[in-house]
Amino acid sequence: MNRLAFIIECDKMRMKGAFLVLLLFISTGCLHSQSTLLPELLESYGFVTSADSTPPVISLLTPTNGSIVQPFSWINLSITDDTNVSLVLYHWDLIANETLDQPYALKARTSEVGHYLYVYANDTSDNWAGALFYFISDGAAPEIVLDTPSPGHIDGSGTEVNVTTTDLHLQTVLYNWDHNPNATGSPLLSTEFPVGDGVHTLYIYANDSASNWGTAEFSFVTDDLAPVVSCSPTNNSVLSTGANVSIHVDDASFEAMVHAWDTDSPVVVSTPSTEVLTPSGEGIHVLHVWANDTFGRNTSLDFAFEIDDTAPTLDLSSWSNGTLLTPEDTGTVVANDTHLDQVFYSWDGQNNVTYVYSLVVPADDGMHTLRLFANDTAGNTAVRGYYFEIDASSPSIQDPGDLVSVMNDTETTIEWTGHDANPGTYRVLLNGSEIASGAWTEGVPIVLAIHPTSTGTLNYTLILTDLVNHTTVDTVIVVVTQQTSHDENSLSAITFVLVLLGAGSLVSGIVVIVLWKKRELFKPTGGKPTID
The missing domain is CATH 2.60.40.10 (Immunoglobulins)
Known part of the structure; x- marks a missing residue:
C-alpha cells in the first residue's frame, strides 16, 4: 500500500x-x-x-x-x-x-x-x-567506452571494434563510420574497420529516456596495401648535377626505406621521407628505392633522371651590338638547347618579358640596354647583354617663312636649320624638281641662294632624312616681282612729297632726294653652307 x-x-x-x-x-x-x-x-x-x-x-x-x-x-x-x-x-x-x-x-x-x-x-x-x-x-548522459582496440590502432580492414554504452535508462545507440548515414547499434556494439587505406573515424551517439545525449568518436587506421613510393621531381625529369630529389613512402605501418644511385652502395633510412642529390656526369642516372612495412609488405621502384649541366646558347640574329634602331624594328633571338625551357628579355632593367617570335623595341629616344635570358629544364641559364641607340623621332626644321623677291635678284637666300640626333641627307626641290642634295649636320643651317629670272611664284621644298629614314618636309613660297627703274621711282617719290607739302605752299627751293634701296631678306653669313 x-x-x-x-x-x-x-x-x-x-x-x-x-x-x-x-x-x-x-x-x-x-x-x-x-x-x-x-x-x-x-x-x-x-x-x-x-x-x-x-x-x-x-x-x-x-x-x-x-x-x-x-x-x-x-x-x-x-x-x-x-x-x-x-x-x-x-x-x-x-x-x-x-x-x-x-x-x-x-x-x-x-x-x-x-x-x-x-x-x-x-x-x-x-x-x-x-x-x-x-x-x-536523470541528468547524466550515457557513458560510451572503447573496449578494443586502442584509439589510433593500425590494422587491416575488417578488424573488430568493440564499444560499450551504459546508462540506467539507455534508450538508443547510433553509430557511423566517417560521417556516413547512421546505423542502429546496441549497448555492446561491435563493428569493423572500413576498407580503404587511411584514417577512419567511428562516431557513436547514445541517448536515454530523459533525452540526455552522449557522444564519442574514435579514429583508427586501415592499412591493407604495400608501401607507395613517390619522388619529386617526377620520373624522367631533366636535372643538373647536385639537384635535390625528394623520396616519400606512404604507408601507415612504414618500417624502413633503402635507396641507391646507379650501382652505388644502398643507404638505409628509417623515416618515410628523405632527400638525395643527383650524381655528376651528363646522361641518364637511375635511382633505386625499396620500402617495407611492419606487416612484411614491400615495394621497389626505379626512377630515371637525365643530368644536363650545359647552359643554352643565346644570341641576336638580326642586330649587331650598338646598332641604331627604331621602335618599328623587330629583333630575333636565337636560343638553342636540347631541353630549352624559356627565353625572355628585359630593356633597361625593367620587368622580364617572355620572348615570343620577336623583340619589341622601346619607343624612347636615346641609349638603351637589352638583356637576354634563356634557361633549360635542368635549371641551367644563359645571359647576354647588349646596348642600342633608339631613334624614335623624325628631324625637325626651323621654318624661315615665305619670301618676296625681284626678278634677277642675286642676294636673296633661303636658310633652313635641321635638328636630329642622327642627321642623314637632304634634298631641295624647286616646283617639284630636285635642284640640290647632300648630307646635313645637326644645328648647321642649309643656305640656298635663289636667282629668279622671271616673275611669278616659286615653291622651294626641303626634305630632311635621318640615318633611320625618318623624314621631315618644309616648303618656302617665294613671290618674284618685276624690278622698276630708278627714275620712275624718283618721280613717283617727288610727286608724293609735293602733294604732302600742298599746292599753296611758298617754297623758294625744294630739293627732294629720294633714295630707294631694295630690302634684303636673307644675307648669307660666314661659315654657313650656301647653295648657288
Whole structure:
C-alpha cells in the first residue's frame, strides 16, 4: 500500500469513529438532531454541512506519471473545482508542504533517484483533494567506452571494434563510420574497420529516456596495401648535377626505406621521407628505392633522371651590338638547347618579358640596354647583354617663312636649320624638281641662294632624312616681282612729297632726294653652307 492510500484509509477510519460517536450522542438523547450544536460537531469531525461537497480535481498534464525526467525539467499540473480553488499545497518526498500558485507548474528534483510528489487542493467550501505522483530524475548522459582496440590502432580492414554504452535508462545507440548515414547499434556494439587505406573515424551517439545525449568518436587506421613510393621531381625529369630529389613512402605501418644511385652502395633510412642529390656526369642516372612495412609488405621502384649541366646558347640574329634602331624594328633571338625551357628579355632593367617570335623595341629616344635570358629544364641559364641607340623621332626644321623677291635678284637666300640626333641627307626641290642634295649636320643651317629670272611664284621644298629614314618636309613660297627703274621711282617719290607739302605752299627751293634701296631678306653669313 502506497503512502497516499494509507493516509486515505486513516481518514476513513477517523470519519467512521466520529460518525459512531455522533450516533451515540443522538440515540442517548444527549444531542437532538435539530440542535444547533449538531453542525458544529459534524464540522469538528470533518463532515461538510455546506451545499458544495465536491472536492477539487488534481491531474498531471506533463510528463506522464512514473516518467524519467531531467533535473529542473517542468512538471505541469491541472487543478480545477466546480466553485473555486482556494489553496494548493505540495511537497516532495518527506519535505514540508509548500504553497503552489497558478499555473501550477514546478521543477523536478535534481538528485538522480525516484521522487514522490504530493499535491493537496482545497476549495472555498473547504473540500480537500489529494494526489500522489512519482518521477525519476536523470541528468547524466550515457557513458560510451572503447573496449578494443586502442584509439589510433593500425590494422587491416575488417578488424573488430568493440564499444560499450551504459546508462540506467539507455534508450538508443547510433553509430557511423566517417560521417556516413547512421546505423542502429546496441549497448555492446561491435563493428569493423572500413576498407580503404587511411584514417577512419567511428562516431557513436547514445541517448536515454530523459533525452540526455552522449557522444564519442574514435579514429583508427586501415592499412591493407604495400608501401607507395613517390619522388619529386617526377620520373624522367631533366636535372643538373647536385639537384635535390625528394623520396616519400606512404604507408601507415612504414618500417624502413633503402635507396641507391646507379650501382652505388644502398643507404638505409628509417623515416618515410628523405632527400638525395643527383650524381655528376651528363646522361641518364637511375635511382633505386625499396620500402617495407611492419606487416612484411614491400615495394621497389626505379626512377630515371637525365643530368644536363650545359647552359643554352643565346644570341641576336638580326642586330649587331650598338646598332641604331627604331621602335618599328623587330629583333630575333636565337636560343638553342636540347631541353630549352624559356627565353625572355628585359630593356633597361625593367620587368622580364617572355620572348615570343620577336623583340619589341622601346619607343624612347636615346641609349638603351637589352638583356637576354634563356634557361633549360635542368635549371641551367644563359645571359647576354647588349646596348642600342633608339631613334624614335623624325628631324625637325626651323621654318624661315615665305619670301618676296625681284626678278634677277642675286642676294636673296633661303636658310633652313635641321635638328636630329642622327642627321642623314637632304634634298631641295624647286616646283617639284630636285635642284640640290647632300648630307646635313645637326644645328648647321642649309643656305640656298635663289636667282629668279622671271616673275611669278616659286615653291622651294626641303626634305630632311635621318640615318633611320625618318623624314621631315618644309616648303618656302617665294613671290618674284618685276624690278622698276630708278627714275620712275624718283618721280613717283617727288610727286608724293609735293602733294604732302600742298599746292599753296611758298617754297623758294625744294630739293627732294629720294633714295630707294631694295630690302634684303636673307644675307648669307660666314661659315654657313650656301647653295648657288
